Amino acid sequence: MSSTTYQSYCVATYRAYDDKADFQKKALGIAVGLTVGSWTDLPEARKAEMEKHLGRVVDVTVHEPDVGQPGERYADIQIAYPDANFSRDIPALLVTVFGKLSMDGKIKLIDLSFSDAFLAAFPGPRFGLQGVRDLLGVQNRPLLMSIFKSVIGHDLPALREQFYQQALGGVDLIKDDEILFENPLTPIERRVEVCMEAAAQAERETGQKLLYAANLTGPTFSLVDQAKRAIGAGANALLFNVLAYGFDALSELSRHPEVNVPIMAHPSLAGAFYPSTYHGISANVLLGKLMRLAGADLVLFPSPYGSVVMPLAENMAIKDALLTRQAADYSFGAVQEQPLSLATSFPVPSAGIHPGLVPWILRDFGHDVVVNAGGGVHGHPKGAAAGGRAFRQAIDACLAGAPLRAYAAEGHPELQAAIDAWGTRE
Amino acid sequence: MSSTTYQSYCVATYRAYDDKADFQKKALGIAVGLTVGSWTDLPEARKAEMEKHLGRVVDVTVHEPDVGQPGERYADIQIAYPDANFSRDIPALLVTVFGKLSMDGKIKLIDLSFSDAFLAAFPGPRFGLQGVRDLLGVQNRPLLMSIFKSVIGHDLPALREQFYQQALGGVDLIKDDEILFENPLTPIERRVEVCMEAAAQAERETGQKLLYAANLTGPTFSLVDQAKRAIGAGANALLFNVLAYGFDALSELSRHPEVNVPIMAHPSLAGAFYPSTYHGISANVLLGKLMRLAGADLVLFPSPYGSVVMPLAENMAIKDALLTRQAADYSFGAVQEQPLSLATSFPVPSAGIHPGLVPWILRDFGHDVVVNAGGGVHGHPKGAAAGGRAFRQAIDACLAGAPLRAYAAEGHPELQAAIDAWGTRE
Numbered sequence: 001m002s003s004t005t006y007q008s009y010c011v012a013t014y015r016a017y018d019d020k021a022d023f024q025k026k027a028l029g030i031a032v033g034l035t036v037g038s039w040t041d042l043p044e045a046r047k048a049e050m051e052k053h054l055g056r057v058v059d060v061t062v063h064e065p066d067v068g069q070p071g072e073r074y075a076d077i078q079i080a081y082p083d084a085n086f087s088r089d090i091p092a093l094l095v096t097v098f099g100k101l102s103m104d105g106k107i108k109l110i111d112l113s114f115s116d117a118f119l120a121a122f123p124g125p126r127f128g129l130q131g132v133r134d135l136l137g138v139q140n141r142p143l144l145m146s147i148f149k150s151v152i153g154h155d156l157p158a159l160r161e162q163f164y165q166q167a168l169g170g171v172d173l174i175k176d177d178e179i180l181f182e183n184p185l186t187p188i189e190r191r192v193e194v195c196m197e198a199a200a201q202a203e204r205e206t207g208q209k210l211l212y213a214a215n216l217t218g219p220t221f222s223l224v225d226q227a228k229r230a231i232g233a234g235a236n237a238l239l240f241n242v243l244a245y246g247f248d249a250l251s252e253l254s255r256h257p258e259v260n261v262p263i264m265a266h267p268s269l270a271g272a273f274y275p276s277t278y279h280g281i282s283a284n285v286l287l288g289k290l291m292r293l294a295g296a297d298l299v300l301f302p303s304p305y306g307s308v309v310m311p312l313a314e315n316m317a318i319k320d321a322l323l324t325r326q327a328a329d330y331s332f333g334a335v336q337e338q339p340l341s342l343a344t345s346f347p348v349p350s351a352g353i354h355p356g357l358v359p360w361i362l363r364d365f366g367h368d369v370v371v372n373a374g375g376g377v378h379g380h381p382k383g384a385a386a387g388g389r390a391f392r393q394a395i396d397a398c399l400a401g402a403p404l405r406a407y408a409a410e411g412h413p414e415l416q417a418a419i420d421a422w423g424t425r426e
Numbered sequence: 427m428s429s430t431t432y433q434s435y436c437v438a439t440y441r442a443y444d445d446k447a448d449f450q451k452k453a454l455g456i457a458v459g460l461t462v463g464s465w466t467d468l469p470e471a472r473k474a475e476m477e478k479h480l481g482r483v484v485d486v487t488v489h490e491p492d493v494g495q496p497g498e499r500y501a502d503i504q505i506a507y508p509d510a511n512f513s514r515d516i517p518a519l520l521v522t523v524f525g526k527l528s529m530d531g532k533i534k535l536i537d538l539s540f541s542d543a544f545l546a547a548f549p550g551p552r553f554g555l556q557g558v559r560d561l562l563g564v565q566n567r568p569l570l571m572s573i574f575k576s577v578i579g580h581d582l583p584a585l586r587e588q589f590y591q592q593a594l595g596g597v598d599l600i601k602d603d604e605i606l607f608e609n610p611l612t613p614i615e616r617r618v619e620v621c622m623e624a625a626a627q628a629e630r631e632t633g634q635k636l637l638y639a640a641n642l643t644g645p646t647f648s649l650v651d652q653a654k655r656a657i658g659a660g661a662n663a664l665l666f667n668v669l670a671y672g673f674d675a676l677s678e679l680s681r682h683p684e685v686n687v688p689i690m691a692h693p694s695l696a697g698a699f700y701p702s703t704y705h706g707i708s709a710n711v712l713l714g715k716l717m718r719l720a721g722a723d724l725v726l727f728p729s730p731y732g733s734v735v736m737p738l739a740e741n742m743a744i745k746d747a748l749l750t751r752q753a754a755d756y757s758f759g760a761v762q763e764q765p766l767s768l769a770t771s772f773p774v775p776s777a778g779i780h781p782g783l784v785p786w787i788l789r790d791f792g793h794d795v796v797v798n799a800g801g802g803v804h805g806h807p808k809g810a811a812a813g814g815r816a817f818r819q820a821i822d823a824c825l826a827g828a829p830l831r832a833y834a835a836e837g838h839p840e841l842q843a844a845i846d847a848w849g850t851r852e
Contacts, residue, residue, distance in 0.1 A: 034605065037576025053579040085578050087607040089645060091670035095694045096605050099667065102697030103728050103736075109698070145776060150463025152511050153479040179460065179522050181513040219515060241525065244517035246672040247648045268521045272535070273526030276438045276702035302529050310529075 007052055009080035012097040012116050013111035016075050017278055023060050023075035030056035031079050056080040088121030090247040090294060098406050106278040112285050113328045123255050125298045127262045128343025129368055136172050136209050141399055144391050147374035151180045159186055160194040166377060167202030167210055169388015175239050176215035178266045188214055189233040196234040213237040213264045220245055227259045229232035237262045243269040247294045254274035254295025267294035283314045288321025300348040305360060306352010319347045319365060348372050355415055358394035382419045390418035433478060435506035436544050437524040437538035442501050443704055446593045449486050449501035457481035457505050482506040514547035516673040516720060532704040538711050549681050554769025555687045557754055562598050562635050567825055568793050570817050571599035573800040577606045585612055586620040592803060593628030593636055595814015601665050602641035604692045614640055615659040622660040626781045639663040640689045646671055653685045663688045667693040673720045679719025691722035709740045714747025724772040731786060732778010745773045745791060774798050781841055783849035784820035807843045816844035
């Protein structure tokens with residue numbers, strides 16, 4: 001294929017369930033219907049012009065249930081969509097590959113690959129995993145984040161005290177609760193001021209830097225102004241409920257020259273998309289590939305360990321999407337692995353985490369992970385500062401290759417108290 | 427309750443599935459967990475301060491399956507969230523009521539009621555159903571809309587000719603395909619110019635006004651500028667893929683003083699939310715209440731008649747949400763029906779519509795509906811203009827109380843040809 005006729009495609013993979021469907025025919029219907037609209041009835045001369053806009057069936061793999069066994073008939077269908085058909089933004093891509101199709105029976109979007117040409121329009125995470133490490137000056141261990149315990153109805157002194165206690169425990173990041181919006185008690189600029197002041201106070205005790213992700217909320221078209229206000233008041237990170245605003249809002253925020261702090265993507269509303277077998281968008285696409293493409297420096301998602309449970313395999317697929325340095329490129333006719341230029345995003349498995357789970361988290365995620373806890377910090381029998389210390393001790397134990405209980409017994413009373421309260425799972 | 431202590435609440439209804447759960451306890455967990463965070467361990471003085479932020483369990487109705495019968499155990503849980511907890515925008519409300527909760531097992535958001543105070547922040551549809559009728563000068567019949575057949579890879583003259591043929595048939599509205607983005611062949615300003623010129627040419631033949639909904643796409647923070655460009659070029663309506671950008675983008679567009687044309691909401695990506703039994707957001711909330719609240723003047727959704735099928739009951743629930751003039755107000759302790767100030771939105775059941783289905787559509791929707799067709803116009807044996815005429819004749823037949831076949835036989839050959847091609851379903 002000469003360079004002038006080279007076509008570039010983004011490739012969507014769907015899982016479609018149907019007892020009887022001719023999946024090959026369905027795949028062809030998608031490839032034509034969601035691109036040029038009709039094909040077989042076009043005159044030959046027109047076909048030559050339209051070919052660069054025609055979707056292609058890359059693969060159809062049908063899974064028949066074994067005779068006499070329970071199970072459903074489904075097919076994994078891969079369709080390549082020419083970049084020529086959509087603008088270089090996530091809404092255009094999603095509307096193309098899953099706009100109408102999402103409503104067409106039992107069908108779930110389970111994977112999405114971006115062409116080089118499409119990727120080239122996205123700078124990706126401005127800081128990314130390495131940039132967040134550099135800001136904190138922490139290169140060689142998992143990071144630790146804590147979440148405010150309760151925030152609604154609290155005033156600035158109460159919030160400051162909560163912040164300070166968390167910071168004293170040695171956490172690297174503190175995030176707002178995602179349900180804290182603009183409010184008269186703790187408006188974002190004042191909140192950022194008092195919390196950053198508490199961070200500075202704690203740093204004098206601990207010698208440790210800290211990022212505070214203030215929740216960026218409010219009207220869509222004012223998000224940049226709101227971010228600038230928070231940053232002007234001293235915010236050194238932002239939390240953002242991406243799915244409530246669409247991926248493009250994150251994409252534009254992350255590339256805005258004045259929104260020059262790490263952005264942490266919250267998975268709020270993600271459960272409306274990913275858990276169904278038959279519908280929606282799988283977690284690896286929603287919370288993995290698209291969050292990274294849109295520029296999230298850190299991505300929260302439900303952990304497989306605690307109260308809000310996502311299966312481990314889905315967690316690992318998100319991790320891979322956030323951390324991989326390779327991507328599939330579909331120059332048509334051949335799939336090639338090639339370097340992915342986007343910076344990596346920090347995975348933050350969340351919910352139900354206590355110090356006794358740290359060995360499991362590190363086994364699953366390695367060291368490039370943020371250990372994130374709310375109740376596991378604030379619920380510590382000796383308070384939030386002790387809760388943070390217990391987590392840091394658990395991380396140190398893992399890095400030293402020591403079993404948690406043995407390490408706790410060797411002069412780490414905060415970890416011991418945490419284990420006494422919640423146990424371990426090594 | 428005195429006026430000073432009067433609390434106002436938005437109320438979410440969930441359907442939660444679980445074989446064994448104590449649903450009363452689960453409901454209380456939601457009401458506390460998604461508002462003040464903790465309650466029973468608060469000192470009494472603190473409780474008095476925090477009470478205005480505390481969520482309330484309005485109702486829990488458990489459905490136990492009959493013994494020995496198939497069926498699942500579930501509960502409908504109603505929780506009231508104090509307005510004091512969130513800002514007056516849809517992202518804040520959705521993140522509050524379904525942000526984290528969406529990921530917490532088998533749970534679907536099936537209804538949402540807005541307090542008067544929350545509603546007061548939303549002007550609603552600027553034109554609404556009546557405003558669209560007034561622009562077109564059509565008061566006493568269902569409207570007719572047609573959709574471009576295929577658009578990708580077509581140039582301006584080809585698009586103009588498609589537009590002109592549709593307009594000649596007497597349609598009231600023509601919409602862009604939702605997958606037509608900014609592209610070198612038919613950029614929005616040029617597209618609007620040639621299509622509005624074709625509309626004027628057709629109007630000289632038919633004497634009929636027409637709204638052309640141009641697809642508003644591109645970067646989120648530039649949507650207002652893009653809308654102004656389209657309107658500057660003559661666009662008298664806009665199509666918008668709301669769910670790809672979030673409800674707030676629609677809400678801000680619809681209230682922007684310079685975006686002074688009707689906005690048509692496309693349901694693109696809605697299938698990622700509503701079809702699952704166990705997860706997501708039901709169609710009446712997603713495509714009904716929230717679209718109207720955000721200011722959609724017309725709302726497209728999958729019809730129960732054609733190729734992309736939604737059950738009739740869900741369609742009727744969307745219709746009710748778009749057209750009702752009453753709303754439930756939850757002044758706490760008493761639910762009252764009261765007038766809803768928002769203008770109504772035009773329902774547009776879409777997909778798989780041909781003239782023979784018009785009697786069914788009007789039976790289900792009454793006259794306040796837009797009959798919307800793509801293939802049913804363009805696929806007419808005598809072309810798109812004849813396709814439009816066949817639909818108008820079918821509508822006239824229904825208004826005259828005449829059976830379609832009899833009306834077709836009385837000198838309405840376009841309707842006759844449509845019936846010959848696709849049949850009727852009266």
